Amino acid sequence: xxxxxxxxxxxxxxxxxxxxxxxxxxxxxxxxxxxxxxxxxxxxxxxxxxxxxxxxxxxxxxxxxxxxxxxxxxxxxxxxxxxxxxxxxxxxxxxxxxxxxxxxxxxxxxxxxxxxxxxxxxxxxxxxxxxxxxxxxxxxxxxxxxxxxxxxxxxxxxxxxxxxxxxxxxxxxxxxxxxxxxxxxxxx
Amino acid sequence: xxxxxxxxxxxxxxxxxxxxxxxxxxxxxxxxxxxxxxxxxxxxxxxxxxxxxxxxxxxxxxxxxxxxxxxxxxxxxxxxxxxxxxxxxxxxxxxxxxxxxxxxxxxxxxxxxxxxxxxxxxxxxxxxxxxxxxxxxxxxxxxxxxxxxxxxxxxxxxxxxxxxxxxxxxxxxxxxxxxxxxxxxxxx
DNA sequence: TTGTCAAACGGAGCCTGCCTCCATATGGTG
DNA sequence: CACCATATGGAGGCAGGCTCCGTTTGACAA
Numbered sequence: 001x002x003x004x005x006x007x008x009x010x011x012x013x014x015x016x017x018x019x020x021x022x023x024x025x026x027x028x029x030x031x032x033x034x035x036x037x038x039x040x041x042x043x044x045x046x047x048x049x050x051x052x053x054x055x056x057x058x059x060x061x062x063x064x065x066x067x068x069x070x071x072x073x074x075x076x077x078x079x080x081x082x083x084x085x086x087x088x089x090x091x092x093x094x095x096x097x098x099x100x101x102x103x104x105x106x107x108x109x110x111x112x113x114x115x116x117x118x119x120x121x122x123x124x125x126x127x128x129x130x131x132x133x134x135x136x137x138x139x140x141x142x143x144x145x146x147x148x149x150x151x152x153x154x155x156x157x158x159x160x161x162x163x164x165x166x167x168x169x170x171x172x173x174x175x176x177x178x179x180x181x182x183x184x185x186x187x188x
Numbered sequence: 189x190x191x192x193x194x195x196x197x198x199x200x201x202x203x204x205x206x207x208x209x210x211x212x213x214x215x216x217x218x219x220x221x222x223x224x225x226x227x228x229x230x231x232x233x234x235x236x237x238x239x240x241x242x243x244x245x246x247x248x249x250x251x252x253x254x255x256x257x258x259x260x261x262x263x264x265x266x267x268x269x270x271x272x273x274x275x276x277x278x279x280x281x282x283x284x285x286x287x288x289x290x291x292x293x294x295x296x297x298x299x300x301x302x303x304x305x306x307x308x309x310x311x312x313x314x315x316x317x318x319x320x321x322x323x324x325x326x327x328x329x330x331x332x333x334x335x336x337x338x339x340x341x342x343x344x345x346x347x348x349x350x351x352x353x354x355x356x357x358x359x360x361x362x363x364x365x366x367x368x369x370x371x372x373x374x375x376x
Numbered sequence: 377t378t379g380t381c382a383a384a385c386g387g388a389g390c391c392t393g394c395c396t397c398c399a400t401a402t403g404g405t406g
Numbered sequence: 407c408a409c410c411a412t413a414t415g416g417a418g419g420c421a422g423g424c425t426c427c428g429t430t431t432g433a434c435a436a
Binding site: 377378379380381382383384385386387388389390391392393394395396397398399400401402403404405406 | 408411414415423424425427428433
């Protein structure tokens with residue numbers, strides 16, 4: 001293994017991460033990295049040393065959330081009502097995507113780019129969700145002509161579009177998701 | 189009225205418009221305006237004189253398409269099957285949005301910004317679509333808890349998400365739209 | 377305690393893109 | 407053909423991304 005980080009390195013790493021949480025919350029994941037470094041009291045070069053790309057920084061900020069989503073999907077595997085389980089999970093997914101503005105866009109881009117630092121955790125989460133979809137389809141509760149890609153396109157499309165409109169009716173997003181979930185149901 | 193444009197002005201205007209059609213097609217509506225001006229053989233100042241904002245340029249490029257959509261919605265007003273009419277129109281809408289990359293995002297932003305040069309034609313088109321929605325709801329064919337905003341959020345959300353994935357299966361987008369349209373149906 | 381050096385720092389500097397301003401050029405008209 | 411309103415175009419200011427490299431420093435061995 002590699003030796004532990006030097007004390008100053010670790011300190012700067014933590015500062016950057018803390019500031020990223022704040023600024024991503026305030027301004028979304030497209031916040032200026034130069035300003036982020038400044039606010040963290042660190043040089044821009046140091047920021048890039050720790051996080052070579054914006055995705056790497058985003059990844060560090062959201063990883064635990066994704067791991068949680070993955071775990072949650074696994075917990076829902078054996079729930080009654082495969083479509084309900086899927087609906088529940090999708091709701092968690094898009095609520096999470098709404099935490100930081102621009103997150104849905106980042107996610108969609110990541111799914112198409114295996115070299116992204118975000119890819120691994122994003123992919124694991126996605127596979128867990130895919131499993132819920134497959135089960136619901138096997139149970140005959142969800143139409144068979146939608147694949148994982150289609151599911152995520154629908155979910156993130158809604159999440160993205162919702163965040164564009166700056167409406168803060170908390171019922172809005174769930175209602176839109178409800179339209180999609182109902183549309184996913186097999187027809188008589 | 190204002191007097192007609194000077195010959196050089198008209199010529200440059202046309203060149204810019206022609207080049208915009210090309211570059212928006214190649215690279216989407218976020219193409220570099222500096223390069224666009226260069227390729228049109230015109231100074232950057234001239235571009236901004238004719239089109240003070242990017243939206244103004246986009247508007248000039250897509251206006252006739254929008255007018256067509258508006259007219260189409262009016263033609264569909266009295267069609268049999270209010271939900272089918274809505275579905276047909278939505279399909280045209282999102283296919284149009286897919287012509288240039290970034291168009292859906294531009295549209296969503298425009299709907300929230302009345303000062304945008306794109307707003308007028310965009311708004312007219314939207315109202316025409318809203319009318320189709322209202323009719324389908326009045327006929328009891330579409331659930332009543334979705335408003336115009338929700339409808340456009342769903343439609344553009346899908347269109348946007350679809351354009352992020354660079355899949356060229358032409359059946360994909362209609363299928364996703366079908367999920368949403370089915371989800372919009374009133375439940376028994 | 378001190379010397380050594382890999383590891384880390386940080387910001388100057390280069391790039392690209394947006395947009396404004398204004399000195400210069402020119403088409404159209406009397 | 408002279409005049410000038412209209413139009414041109416690019417220099418320059420701003421912001422953000424990212425790299426490169428001279429300087430600093432923490433950790434460890436002597």
